[in-house]
Amino acid sequence: MIERAGPACVAIKPQLACFERLGAPGWAALADVCTAAREAGLLVVADGKRGDVPVTAAAYAQALVGETPTPWGPVAGLGADAFTTNPLLGADALEPLVDAAGAAGAGVFALVRTSNPGAADVQDLPAPEQPLHERLAGLVDELSDRLLGEGGLSGMGAVVGATAPEHIARLRSLMPRSIFLIPGVGAQGGRPELLGAAFAAGVASALVPVSRGIAAAEDPAAAAEEMRARVWAASTE
Amino acid sequence: MIERAGPACVAIKPQLACFERLGAPGWAALADVCTAAREAGLLVVADGKRGDVPVTAAAYAQALVGETPTPWGPVAGLGADAFTTNPLLGADALEPLVDAAGAAGAGVFALVRTSNPGAADVQDLPAPEQPLHERLAGLVDELSDRLLGEGGLSGMGAVVGATAPEHIARLRSLMPRSIFLIPGVGAQGGRPELLGAAFAAGVASALVPVSRGIAAAEDPAAAAEEMRARVWAASTE
Numbered sequence: 001m002i003e004r005a006g007p008a009c010v011a012i013k014p015q016l017a018c019f020e021r022l023g024a025p026g027w028a029a030l031a032d033v034c035t036a037a038r039e040a041g042l043l044v045v046a047d048g049k050r051g052d053v054p055v056t057a058a059a060y061a062q063a064l065v066g067e068t069p070t071p072w073g074p075v076a077g078l079g080a081d082a083f084t085t086n087p088l089l090g091a092d093a094l095e096p097l098v099d100a101a102g103a104a105g106a107g108v109f110a111l112v113r114t115s116n117p118g119a120a121d122v123q124d125l126p127a128p129e130q131p132l133h134e135r136l137a138g139l140v141d142e143l144s145d146r147l148l149g150e151g152g153l154s155g156m157g158a159v160v161g162a163t164a165p166e167h168i169a170r171l172r173s174l175m176p177r178s179i180f181l182i183p184g185v186g187a188q189g190g191r192p193e194l195l196g197a198a199f200a201a202g203v204a205s206a207l208v209p210v211s212r213g214i215a216a217a218e219d220p221a222a223a224a225e226e227m228r229a230r231v232w233a234a235s236t237e
Numbered sequence: 238m239i240e241r242a243g244p245a246c247v248a249i250k251p252q253l254a255c256f257e258r259l260g261a262p263g264w265a266a267l268a269d270v271c272t273a274a275r276e277a278g279l280l281v282v283a284d285g286k287r288g289d290v291p292v293t294a295a296a297y298a299q300a301l302v303g304e305t306p307t308p309w310g311p312v313a314g315l316g317a318d319a320f321t322t323n324p325l326l327g328a329d330a331l332e333p334l335v336d337a338a339g340a341a342g343a344g345v346f347a348l349v350r351t352s353n354p355g356a357a358d359v360q361d362l363p364a365p366e367q368p369l370h371e372r373l374a375g376l377v378d379e380l381s382d383r384l385l386g387e388g389g390l391s392g393m394g395a396v397v398g399a400t401a402p403e404h405i406a407r408l409r410s411l412m413p414r415s416i417f418l419i420p421g422v423g424a425q426g427g428r429p430e431l432l433g434a435a436f437a438a439g440v441a442s443a444l445v446p447v448s449r450g451i452a453a454a455e456d457p458a459a460a461a462e463e464m465r466a467r468v469w470a471a472s473t474e
Contacts, residue, residue, distance in 0.1 A: 017293045050254070077260075114326050
């Protein structure tokens with residue numbers, strides 16, 4: 001898939017679940033896939049949606065972008081260029097992940113508004129002033145300071161699903177410095193043509209992962225190229 | 238630790254982060270630890286706080302309590318007796334995990350109110366009628382039907398941190414059929430003496446994991462036994 005569809009992509013987003021269900025050999029395969037992607041010039045966004053209390057979040061950070069000291073020497077993690085994280089546990093649980101990403105020169109994508117239908121159950125709950133996903137956007141924007149680069153773009157990004165495009169413009173205004181990771185295009189029904197607001201004027205842009213839409217296509221190279229063109233058109237309209 | 242502290246415990250709660258940061262050998266060690274715990278008569282609560290869109294949640298379920306078909310035959314997952322999950326993605330994302338647990342005779346603990354200070358940032362947000370953690374408790378109780386056993390106890394449980402004991406009585410009334418998994422005792426400052434409401438009259442009870450408080454003690458067996466006695470006293474007062 002990296003060989004065939006890679007030329008139309010900027011990154012791979014391996015879904016950790018699909019590797020860890022195979023146990024230790026699955027984790028070895030995951031590391032191999034990340035290496036192959038890097039050798040092909042692709043970024044690696046490790047999609048594990050990890051999140052835990054601070055001491056454990058620090059251990060996840062070691063797995064994703066750091067290394068772990070052992071009596072036999074340090075063990076390298078996945079070396080991801082970025083990873084997804086679940087922000088339900090709040091700012092103190094995100095901080096170890098964000099700071100580890102900063103130290104590694106990596107980026108973070110926190111779930112703000114996911115692409116599944118059930119996202120509305122929790123993430124769209126009204127609060128006195130704003131729905132929960134807007135509060136999560138506020139958390140992301142606050143933490144953006146920690147990963148701010150030259151030019152004002154932050155390594156602190158947000159997952160904003162393509163399946164509820166009506167939220168994108170508002171979330172872009174709340175997180176102007178954050179790259180959006182926008183899943184849900186393809187098998188889940190999201191359409192690149194509705195994502196223009198994610199690419200609105202400003203420093204930030206968006207990554208649009210397409211997994212089954214490419215992997216399950218008869219010609220993955222052609223499917224990736226078609227999707228690239230559609231995203232490009234939406235981003236420049 | 239299983240040999241020494243195990244006799245005072247009913248379960249181990251391996252923290253997946255601490256194994257996966259060691260890569261494939263870490264996952265092999267995790268499987269070995271789970272096997273050793275089972276051989277010692279202990280339950281295994283796999284603490285990974287996984288959660289993702291439905292198709293990916295099904296893959297996590299394979300890793301935790303199921304098996305994965307491959308051309309070379311099925312690959313067994315961890316075989317956990319229960320696991321933790323993050324409910325931010327809503328009901329449709331929990332359902333594949335809950336249903337897989339039901340098929341495997343296993344249980345689920347959804348995060349409702351975690352033990353870290355930052356939990357308040359998101360989980361205690363006021364909504365028009367109730368704070369978010371109460372809405373999450375509602376989700377848990379709705380899904381309890383799917384894992385209901387004889388006698389009215391459900392395999393659908395909830396993570397309710399020991400560090401905010403003022404929420405426990407209310408959450409117990411909202412989730413009367415759910416076992417509570419109550420982290421935060423020991424290193425995080427929670428005290429068993431304040432957890433009595435989790436064991437209030439009714440079918441459900443609670444598990445109180447103590448990790449660093451036992452693992453870092455000079456005498457883990459004595460530390461586990463002391464904690465067992467304190468929890469027992471709180472549960473019967």
